[in-house]
Amino acid sequence: MNAEPLVTIRRAAEASGVSAKMIRHYEQIGLIRPPVRSEAGYRFYAGADVQTLAFVHRARALGFSLDEIRRLLALWQDRDRPSAEVKALALRHVAALEAKAALLQDMGRTLRHLATHCHGDHRPECPIIDALAGAEGAHPDAAHLDGAEQIGE
């Protein structure tokens, strides 16, 4: 039984998709366990470590925050986890994603509509600028720009 192969941070990065810089960061904020170190202080990662990093990478690809991933990792490790908890976390995130997407699409729609009415030639007249300047009634389609109080989540 030969010992498990240990890899450098670079190899772990390549294998997991997480940059070496981020691997160190995740360790620093306590998202992942510190790996073993050589006498010189070099980090060495076991297969399980790389799996964990790949898990984090996939979760990031789904837009989970590092805090959410912290909970996901705990659930992953918990053999007695109720899948309901995972599902709830996931669906909450889905709702957030969809809300954000809808917001961006609204912005896009509004702006695209304004652009539709802009000649886009050498002349200065421009409904886009007018709408931003708050020209009353210039382009009622963008009326909701006034009073918009929130952009983020």
Add this chain to the structure above:
Amino acid sequence: MNAEPLVTIRRAAEASGVSAKMIRHYEQIGLIRPPVRSEAGYRFYAGADVQTLAFVHRARALGFSLDEIRRLLALWQDRDRPSAEVKALALRHVAALEAKAALLQDMGRTLRHLATHCHGDHRPECPIIDALAGAEGAHPDAAHLDGAEQIGE
């Protein structure tokens, strides 16, 4: 002809929708012109200043970055602007918005689909966790999670 009414930063914030904190910040980064100051150093804003702030606020509500807004403000002030420039800037932004929205929606779709197949009860079996853990073939719907290299823009 009475002088134009000048308002404090708080009033300017209320009238424009931009927080006092941000007004100072926008001034500091050179997005807006410094307003007149009282002898004691208090900022006082004229109507035009408030209009500019409201312009910035509306542009932010459409998701423009402060750098883009810088260009929009310049175009707004430029009486000889070609509307084509405004339109181009706007449409570039629309494309970015739509790309971002599509990305978020993809994430949402993927995750929602995984959640669909999760019982969500007291038992630990969970296709969501399996997909994140990279269980091969566990849920082919999320196969593209592997190799996902980009999240942001």
Add this chain to the structure above:
DNA sequence: GCTTGACCTTCCCATGATGGGAATCTCCAT
């Protein structure tokens, strides 16, 4: 006039996730 409270000022720090780069040390192959 003096107190009080609301408002202003500047300055520093924090967020979230990521990257860049410097200075320094270590490993391995020639």
Add this chain to the structure above:
DNA sequence: ATGGAGATTCCCATCATGGGAAGGTCAAGC
């Protein structure tokens, strides 16, 4: 032994925003 690749830590930057401290100012009420 030397050189180069790669590791370490540390600081700084991004982007837009907010929190809060320490201190100055103004106006209203007594």
